[in-house]
């Protein structure tokens with residue numbers, strides 16, 4: 001079954017050259033893109049959809065969320081808006097609520113959140129454990145997430161549970177907990193920050209996770225300068241997320257991982273920006289222009305979670321990145337699509353590959369496309385907060 005989407009006024013492909021096509025069309029054949037080019041030359045297809053001159057772009061790739069949780073943290077948010085600062089300890093409130101929820105409720109809540117993200121144009125989504133924090137609960141979160149999300153990350157090292165010794169808990173994360181979640185996850189992450197895990201504890205988590213064959217990610221440099229970026233680079237992590245407080249050495253270290261990327265194609269450590277979280281925690285935004293200037297690849301993700309960023313709106317994150325971080329619309333869209341795919345190492349893969357690339361539009365890539373109720377992607381920032389999603393296809397199927 002083939003589908004032609006034609007009369008796309010402006011099409012941002014998020015390909016490596018940043019190609020934008022005018023008066024474009026795309027053809028899907030099953031789950032893959034089989035043709036892309038000028039509408040005037042488009043081949044016929046079984047079905048056709050007239051985009052009416054609207055803008056098109058890849059579906060969002062949300063590479064950082066924490067959606068397996070119960071309860072909310074409205075009171076903490078109100079206190080923060082009244083001047084309190086964010087501290088990792090709030091995570092424990094969500095751990096209590098999550099542990100108390102049954103499998104059915106936890107799954108239902110997760111499904112509803114993923115559906116909300118999809119309605120906002122997200123077509124590929126990562127989510128993490130991290131609100132269970134014991135062997136059984138982390139394994140349960142991982143199992144539930146694996147049935148719903150595209151990618152699952154083990155974040156047993158999110159917070160040391162109340163009353164536990166930090167080093168003893170780190171041993172648990174690196175041993176029995178890692179073994180229990182291993183069948184369900186592709187990634188491991190650690191919150192390397194004051195109040196969460198020290199550099200030494202983070203190093204142990206990353207070593208054990210790498211030895212177990214997991215890809216690595218790091219929450220780092222969120223609340224102050226720290227060792228997260230340096231550790232992520234040392235361990236060849238796919239991404240370091242937050243990156244609000246960076247030294248010159250951090251920027252240089254990240255840039256070093258991208259030297260020669262264009263020629264060798266092997267990606268370095270992506271700097272993942274979480275602008276909705278930065279607004280809610282009143283942290284300085286990451287130095288995005290400086291990172292880009294140094295050659296670092298950026299991702300933008302929602303970090304949807306009940307503590308620091310209770311939104312899965314990638315459009316809101318993109319608008320914030322443009323309005324507050326100084327990115328162009330094209331740079332922000334690229335970071336929220338191709339950048340997220342890079343951070344999840346899903347940026348390549350075509351007909352020859354078992355797995356199709358997401359996050360950019362090209363023949364052989366997965367047919368993930370959104371149309372905006374707007375003539376250009378600039379409207380994402382020009383009309384922030386407006387419901388601009390007109391239609392969404394995920395793996396060739398219309399989901400909105």
Ligand SMILES: N=CN[C@@H](CCC(=O)O)C(=O)O
Pocket residue numbers: 066088090091094191219222277303305306307308309
């Ligand atoms: N920073 C650590 N973890 C989450 C917040 C989790 C929470 O507060 O519940 C984040 O990415 O912001």
Ligand SMILES: [Zn+2]
Pocket residue numbers: 064065066219303305
């Ligand atoms: Zn996070």
